[in-house]
Amino acid sequence: MEDISDQYVPADVEESAADHWAETDAYEATKEAHADDPAFFFVDGPPYTSGQMHLGTAWNKTLKDTLIRYKRMTGHRVTDRPGYDMHGLPIEVKVEEELGFESKKDIEELGVEAFIEECKTFAERNREKMDEDFQSMGVWMDWDDPYRTVDPSYMEATWWAFQRVHENGLVERGKRAVNQCPRCETALANNEVEYHEIESPSIYVKFPLKGREGNLVVWTTTPWTLPGNTFVAVGEDVTYQGVRAETESGDTEVLYLAEECVEEVLKKGRYVDYEVVEQLTGEDLVGLEYEHPLAEEVPDHAAFDGALQVYTADYVEVDRTGLVHSAPGHGQEDFERGQELGLEIFSPVVGNGDYTEQAGKYEGQFVRDANDDIVADLDSKDLLLSGETTRHDYGQCWRCDTDIIYLATDQWFITVTDIKEELLANIEESEWFPGWARDNRFRNFVEDAPDWNVSRQRYWGIPLPIWVPVDAGEDLEAEDCLVVGTREELAERADQELNPEEMDLHRPAVDDVTITEDGTTYERVPDVFDVWIDSSVASWGTLGYPAETEAFEELWPADLIVEAHDQTRGWFWSQLGMGTAAVGEVPYEQVLMHGFANDKDGRKMSKSVGNIVTPEEAIDRAGRDPLRAYLLSHDQQGANLAFQWDGLADVESTLNIFWNVFRFPLPYMRLDGYDPAEADLSDGELTVVDEWVLSRLQSVKSEVREAWEGYEVHEALNTVLDFLTEDVSRFYVKAIRERMWEEEDSAGKRGAYATLATVLDETVRMMAPFTPYLAERMYQHLDGGETTVHMLDYPEVDAELHDPDLEAHMAVLRKVEEAAANARQQGGRKLRWPVSRVVVESDEAAVREAVESLSDLFAERVNTREVVVVSRFDELVERAEPKMSEIGPAFGGDSQKVMQAVEGATREEVEAGVDADGEHYDLDDGMVEYHAEPPEGISGADFDSPVGDGSVYVDTTLTDDLESEGYARDVVRRIQEMRKTLDLDVEEPIHTRLDVSDERVAGFVDDHREFVADETRTAEWVDGDEAAFDLVEEWDVEGVDVTIGVKRVEDPDTPDGE
RNA sequence: GGGCCAAUAGCUCAGUCAGGUUGAGCGCUCGGCUGAUAACCGGGAGGUCCGCGGUUCAAAUCCGCGUUGGCCCA
DSSP, X not given: OOOOOSSOOHHHHHHHHHHXXXXXXXXXXXXXXXXXXXXXXXXXXXXXXXXXXXXXHHHHHHHHHHHHHHHHHTTOEEEOOOEEBOOSHHHXXXXXXXXXXXXXXXXXXXXXXXXXXXXXXXXXXXXXXXXXXXXXXXXXXXXTSOEETTSHHHHXXXXXXXXXXXXXXOEEEEEEEEEEETTTTEEEOGGGEEEEEXXXXXXXXXXXXXXXXXXXXXXXXXXXXXXXXXXXXXXXXXXXXXXXXXXXXSOEEXXXXXXXGHHHHHHHTTOOEEEEEEEEEHHHHTTOBBOOTTTTTOTTSSOSTTOSEEEEOTTXXXXXXXXXXXXXXXXXXXXXXXXXXXXXOOXXXXXXXXXXXXXXXXXXXXXXXXXXXXXXXXXXXXXXXXXXXXXXXXXEETTXXXXXXXXXXXEEEEOGGGGHHHHHHHHTTSEEEXXXXXXXXXXXXXXXXXXXXXXXXXXXXXXXXXXXXXXXXXXXXXXXXXXXOOHHHHHHHBSSOOOTTTOOOSTTTTTXXXXXXXXXXXXXXXOEEOHHHHHHXXXXXXXXTTTOOHHHHHHOSEEEEEEEGGGGTTHHHHHHHHHHHHHSSOSEEEXXXXXXXXXXXXXXXXXXXXXXXXXXXXXXXTOHHHHHHHHHTSOOSSOOEEOOHHHHHHHHHHHHHHHHHHHTTHHHHHHTTOOGGGOOTTSSOOOHXXXXXXXXXXXXXXXXXXXXXXXXXXXXXXXXXXXXXXXXXXXXXXXXXXXXXXXXXXXXXXXXXXXXXXXXXXXXXXHTTTSHHHHHHHHHHHTOOSSOGGGSOOOOOOGGGOOHHHHHHHHHHHHHHHHHHXXXXXXXXXXXXXXXXXXXXXXXXXXXXXXXXXXXXXXXXXXXXXXXEESSOTTOEEEEEEOHHHHHHHHGGGHHHHHHHHTTOOHHHHHTOEEETTEEEXXXXXXXXXXXXXXXXXXXEEEEEXXXXXXXXXXXXXXXXXXXXXXXXHHHHHHHHHHHHTTOOTTOOEEEEEEESSHHHHHHHHHTHHHHHHHHTEEEEOOOOGGGSSEEEEEEETTEEEXXXXXXXXXXXXXXXX
């Protein structure tokens, strides 16, 4: 094993640990060690293979890795197969960009097979890069065997599930108004639409009424949907008015619109005057018929029974005009209302956004490009009341940022709205951390979830396993279709010869497969699945189901999934939806939902803002373990992280303290030939601090366990780190340092070695899931009995060593010690100088008991000759403080004199009455307040402890004896500093020259020559030229000039020197 | 436009559920310690508890209305 460096250098530690893992197959050994343990089925949410790891995905995988390591150490056989989500439009778009493609036509020209190959290569290339990234964070998962959504065996899992959904009667085919990306020529799910502000026309259009005078006034930002107009919607209880409006030229016309909107709209139409001719409700307007405003341009417009009439609808708001142009072919709400009304759907637009011949004059135009023509046509017919533009949020394709259009197209759905009750009930079957994520956020989402559009008119995805009769018409029902569940089943039923072992399930391999049954021939629906279908089956796809059944039967459903809060609408939902629709169950039992990694101000990291921090950069500047510990030291339940470089540096310095604690005993142990791996607490003598730190260790283990079990990961980590810094480093190590310096083997030293070795062994194991490299490095140096620290057990509480009373006492003592240090500082007596006496005063018996039980330790730590514990310190002097509000009225003009006489007097003096200017004054009780002060030479400070408060008094009066020791210690410390300057070995003897300018002080130091020589390994006191010394320095010791010379002894074997 | 989460010292957060003198760590500063020493210990400064309104003897805490940031939905 290499030497342990003075400084914690994460990069070195990590390299050394990584090498060790590689050499010893540590990961395999760890899995093997737990092969027979009870199973813990963790499922990795597959990251999308479009780019590389960023800080958020690094956090996510680190958290998963930490939990997996913890679960293993607590005796579980953990499923740790990582996953990758590799299909979908994002990759298609990237590949199209690489190939310089602009539309589907380019893809068809290249050929679907070649395009699929490109996508496959692209996704695989990204996956390999991400594989490396995740492994570079120290994530131990089964990287040799990840599940990939592009593997036929995984794809089959979606087929199997979809077949179940079909059997359950939850698959539906139909025309629905969906979000359509005209560039990608596919439907998009609501959650694939992102909203941005755009500028659109904002036009007010007159729809001439049939059979009566007047026009309905509607407003729209999408003129291109007017050819598809089918009805006008009004609010049932809204008040409408018919107004006769006068134009600038003096003509008049009648307009119908909501009362509230009249003024505003007439102003926009530049009417000069108007009168109300009619007032009526929405209900009254129902049934009015109107002329299609583009009747000439679009002769084939909706004219069927019930079209071009007024209906009520609940989506109407009293805004703009209060009348809403409705086209079921172009809007979701319009579509739903149209269905209720039994209206046909008229949608003269194809998938790429071009008008069909049904759009008459506009045939072949891209819809958005037709806006201007339509506005102009309306204007020419005097049907345009007003035309301007407006800025508003509008949906865009999540991948290519093209503005979407609403179209009614044939799509396939999983009708999750039919099983809403079951979905909501299944939510209750899962336990979420934090709880509010389930009960508020997720529940709301599920309540509002519409039917799931699972079909995409694209290429790079899992083909829909649906075969429809070749002659199927518009009204095809899902139950008349075949849904295939596995490759084997397809091979059996297919008309063609297929090899289930070797066939690829991607397009175009399955496109031409037909099935003939009962005299009907079926062909495959050309669509692919929505990419969210892929990961929705991860809980069984991970296990190779349906091809492999054993693992599924043993493990399913997942014990735990861990993702960020954006997955509420994503993976948390898709799994619930698919699980419930296919098998009636939620596929996971526990959900840990963490937050996002934002920038230092809590803002989202983004390329355009330029505030991105990459994991690589953080690893470079701090290290893998520090980055992991930093990420894990913050709340892991729903809260976002505001990344701070300072915070990362803080964590690194905390780990450095851990490193210092770890390496502190090593030189001593080596000198004594002590092997920490063989540490035995029954060998040697345990002092009270040993017993205390061992008890604290038990408390920490129990707190840490509890935190883990509630997935309070940051609590677990911070508890260990606090223990290391507060208890081990600041208290324990300080307390045992002197014992380590003892030269001979002693029971006390062995006790300290055993204690510290035990503490280190267990904290290393507790830290292992968080900082795997650092823990490995330490374990291999301290013990190394097993291949890796990660295959060991997580430490368990040893009740024998747990002593809550002692911990309580020590907690009191530390508070008292703090107060003593405070009092010392006030009395101007530094710790190196002993004091004769420290008095601890408290009227709490528990406090006194605590201090008394630890008084030796206390005396040592505060450097006092004597510790006195009392309930009341009777040397305090009560000093009087006059209360002028009482004295003033009582003594009138003499008040000032009385005040001066009273101030600072003792209680005795005041009670006897005070004299001033020859007069005697008696005072009442209420006129004076007393407070107790320490007498001259004693300074005090108060403390609050867990069991009660009190005060500490430090007697700083000097005696020759104390002063003598103080100076001697000061001299020792100067010589030590010089030894360090000379970089002498701890053991190396020296010759020392000492000149003290003050005779009295020189005497003091002489009294302690032996002590000084001992402490500084001075073999001989010498005189001589300054030039004869390796180092000569002049010091100011408490105002006294002291000149010290130090030189090495030439031959260390003969310490007597010359 | 709607839902959820957050806002407390320069920074990270606790305290909010169950109302009662705002706390810790880091940083800053002054001092101490000095064979773990780029470590460690003590003192001090530092707060509109995001704002406004309400309930209450009493509000960081409960309620309402806002502001800012984040996520989700439209």
